[in-house]
Amino acid sequence: DAKTTQPTSMDCAEGRAANLPCNHSTISGNEYVYWYRQIHSQGPQYIIHGLKNNETNEMASLIITEDRKSSTLILPHATLRDTAVYYCIVRVVNAGGTSYGKLTFGQGTILTVHP
Amino acid sequence: DVKVTQSSRYLVKRTGEKVFLECVQDMDHENMFWYRQDPGLGLRLIYFSYDVKMKEKGDIPEGYSVSREKKERFSLILESASTNQTSMYLCASSLSGGIYEQYFGPGTRLTVT
Numbered sequence: 001d002a003k004t005t006q007p008t009s010m011d012c013a014e015g016r017a018a019n020l021p022c023n024h025s026t027i028s029g030n031e032y033v034y035w036y037r038q039i040h041s042q043g044p045q046y047i048i049h050g051l052k053n054n055e056t057n058e059m060a061s062l063i064i065t066e067d068r069k070s071s072t073l074i075l076p077h078a079t080l081r082d083t084a085v086y087y088c089i090v091r092v093v094n095a096g097g098t099s100y101g102k103l104t105f106g107q108g109t110i111l112t113v114h115p
Numbered sequence: 116d117v118k119v120t121q122s123s124r125y126l127v128k129r130t131g132e133k134v135f136l137e138c139v140q141d142m143d144h145e146n147m148f149w150y151r152q153d154p155g156l157g158l159r160l161i162y163f164s165y166d167v168k169m170k171e172k173g174d175i176p177e178g179y180s181v182s183r184e185k186k187e188r189f190s191l192i193l194e195s196a197s198t199n200q201t202s203m204y205l206c207a208s209s210l211s212g213g214i215y216e217q218y219f220g221p222g223t224r225l226t227v228t
Contacts, residue, residue, distance in 0.1 A: 032214065043119075043205050043219030044158070102148075102173065103217060105158040 004088045009110040012082075018075040020109050022088030025069040031092050033064060034103070035073045037084040037111075044087065044105070047073065078113045085110050118142070119220035121206055127226045134193040136223050138206030144218075145211035147189035149173075149181060151202040152222075158205065164189055165211065196227045 005023040012018040024033065034049040048055055048062045050071075055062045061074040075082055087108040122137035140147065148163040150173075160173030162181040170181050178200060182190045189208075193200055203224050207217040 034216070041222075043207070043222050044217075046216035046218065049214075049216065102160045102163070103150075103158065105152075107155075107157065 004090055004106055006086075006088050006106065006109045008107070009112070012075075012078045012111060012113050014080060014113055014115050015077055018078040018082065018111060018113070020073040020075075020086050020088075020111065021070065022073070023070045024088070024090045027068050027090050028092075031090045033062065033068075033071050034089040034091065035060070035062065036087045036089065036103070036105070037082075038087070038108070039081075039084040047086075078111075080113050080115065083111060083113045119206055119208055119218050121204075121220040121223050123223050124221060125224050125226075127228065128193075128196050129228055130197060132193075132196050132227075134196050134225065134227075136191040136193075136204055136206075136225070138189045138191070138208075138220055139187055140189075140208040140218070141187065142208065142218070143186065144208035145186070146209045146215075146217075147183065148207040148209075148217065149179075149189065149191045150205045150207065151175070152205055153202050161191065196225075198227050201225060201227045 032051050035047040036044040038044045048060050050062045064071045085108040087105050119140045128134050146165050149161040150158040152158045159175050161179050162173050164170045164183040167186050180192045203222050205222045206220040209215045209217045
């Protein structure tokens with residue numbers, strides 16, 4: 001799976017949009033971009049994923065550049081409860097094989113939302 | 116809502132003990148996973164299962180075994196606990212097929228003394 005690079009930490013004011021970047025310059029054509037987050041002392045939580053088109057759900061938006069070498073997770077109106085470690089993961093989605101289920105979490109970005 | 120539950124949030128065991136960590140999911144997912152999380156090392160896959168009685172080794176299976184007798188339940192077994200198995204253990208489940216997101220349980224913090 002392609003390696004990702006994220007900033008170590010970011011701050012955001014409550015109510016503002018939080019834009020979390022991720023670089024994945026070695027991504028290949030059959031790799032998806034996934035975002036998870038982990039609030040302190042809890043298990044990781046799925047946020048969103050995409051291949052090449054921008055995606056939006058009730059939690060966030062995912063913007064993937066045209067060359068797919070980077071992406072940005074957007075939390076449109078951050079709240080204090082969004083303070084967490086955010087992980088950008090790039091992985092191959094195979095129809096079969098034994099590696100398709102594995103998620104490789106890097107160090108992530110610590111997002112702190114301030115009042 | 117998908118729910119993944121783990122039998123304990125905190126567990127303290129002695130070196131050499133046999134330890135069972137239980138995970139149950141209520142969404143009829145085919146896939147289930149066991150990870151451990153350590154500071155500076157991220158999450159690492161220990162084992163996963165894609166069907167009842169089926170299992171595959173992950174990246175760090177040594178010292179662990181698993182059991183999946185029923186679709187909703189996936190157990191992680193430490194045959195003889197050692198101090199280097201002190202960690203946060205996370206269970207996850209997902210639908211069959213690689214594209215689907217994984218749902219995680221709250222984790223079990225295991226301390227082996």
